[in-house]
Amino acid sequence: IVPVVPPLGFDGDGKTYRVNSDSVALEVAKGLGAIKLIYITTQDGLLKQGQLIRQMLVADLDTILANHKEEVLPEMLSKAIHAAAACHAGVQRVHIINGRVDEGLLAEVFSNEGIGTLIYANEYQQIRRAMKKDIRAIQMLTKKAVETDELVKRPRVSIEKNIGDFYIFEIDRNPVACVALHLYAEQKKGELACLYVNPLHENQGIGRKLIQFVESKAREMGLSELLALSTQAFTYFQSKAGFTEGTPDDLPAGRREKYEQSGRKSKVLVKKLK
Template sequence: MRPTELRGVLQYVPRFRDKFVVLCLDASVVMHENFSNLLVDIAVMRSLNIQVGIAHGAAAEMERIAGDRGLTLSDLTGSGITDAATLEVASEASNHISQTILEGLASVDLKGAITNAVEAHPVGILKGVDHQFSGKIERVDAGFIQSLLQNNIIPVVPCVIGNGQRILFRINSDQAAFSLATNLNAVKIIYLTEHPGLVLDGELVKQIASSDVEQLLKDPVASISPAMHSKLRFAWRACRAGISRVHIINGTRDGDLLHEIFSPEGIGTLIYSNDFQQIRQATDTDVRSILAMTKDGVEADELIARTRHDIEGNLNDYHLFISNGQIVGCVAFHIEPGSAIGELAYLFVHPDHENQGIGKKLVKFVEEKARQSGLEALVALSTQTFSYFVQKAGFEEGTPDDLPPSRRKRYFNSGRKSKILIKRLNR
């Protein structure tokens, strides 16, 4: 790592300092050779004062035990029916995974504790079928978990837990992570699996809104494995419960956890709550980020260079598209005093976020503002993107006569010979 890369990482530190993040580890991740790297990454998170809680599954370990002993299990994931024999295997597997996690945490000088702060009750009889020893979470003792966190102890929630009356139930670890996160106001849940994230039609989905996840869960032809279905279901519920970001990443690949947290583009699948994307006015603390983001666009001559002074002088004109807490796009809306024509300018979307409709949303946003201001038309000047304005944003090609007089003068003085695009708003 180059020392200068630290700057990029450090911008995330204030955002996550003292915040609670839930990691949900599939057993296959805990049993994988990369687990030792993952533990170091958890130690890095703790060293930056990010509070961490862990929930874990047992499926891969249950499969191993059942294979060794020639047993047939009634369910692996905690979502189906758990018979007595399966509960026994689940219990043994869960203990083994919990212990492996505790030993691993100790190996990187972190303290952890398996907690009984979570209580379950039986799933019961669903559509006439008794789910026997499958449980769902009834209660999370948030105060207990808080006291562990305050004492720098990472709580570890297993996937076989009791009901307070010495009866054990197999629970779904995705639900355990969800319950832990919602009861302790976590900022995010990260599901660590042995897959890169959500893959649809052979393509990794990098970001998906919770409303789209809802549709996907209802889609009978969507090809999603039961394990991924469960993660998506709890991710969607977490977003609804106010946790704005849930990640599904590959826990068996070195570096993915830190990459997901400390880089703008992430590496797995991000499920975000719908109000998590927004357009807001720029503030003076954003100017540096705007200039950094648009640097390549200026160098490619797609945008006219603007100085810090130019932006600060008209700060109210600048609007930013925020996704996942990051500035990923910008647009400026200028009105010459007394003019009935506004100008949309400095439209830019970060290349990592192109083709997600962000450009159109920024154009629409400005259009709406122009309408609200009672303007007759909106113009945009472009040397390379005129076809976007025409084909995607409903503009048509105009002439210098369409520009307000003072703008026309600057247009001719600049010598850029940009195309003039105009959208009349009274149609």
């Protein structure tokens, strides 16, 4: 059964009025205690400087609505306002998708990435420790970066051996990024490794969140220095995460040996934690 609720209201004299359908959908979702609300529109979703926003924390949408309403296309404003209201009313996810895309609804619900914009309440996104069952996801996620030599190839056994070092960033239980923290206890150093953000989710602060996460873990462990090796993202580590350029001498002896054997000529980056 598919119930259809028309956006109509009545006054005391029985006159009918058209009411805002976004607001009707919001009230129905609240009434049902829905975990998901999907707005089907004629636009691809919410845009930022012409680019589709794939996902956004409701707090960030609140900020836009409070301070930069003009950034939202006028025809999407009602959707944005009601999406935020729905998240605040306990609906965990609100999707805004283009109804004119063939099978768009199926793609949004059943594909990993979806097609439109997803507004989510806080608890929706998380960084969690990777488990054995995530090894394949880590390999799939980083495959492209391995091919372009941004990341070193990690065979299954090597990830499995160090699985406790890996963390996954999930959106809607879907791994979209990963990172690892390898510990050199004797030297009180840690190495941030295997940082990768799925390109569909890049430039949304996920890389920085993972670095901050690893940094705070390293501080909790009482480490004095965080290291990172990078062939192509060293300016990122410097400008966005406060690392400075180091030398291979900063690496613990065993790690330095591996570094030299690899011949990758990665730059060594260092962040002092104390």
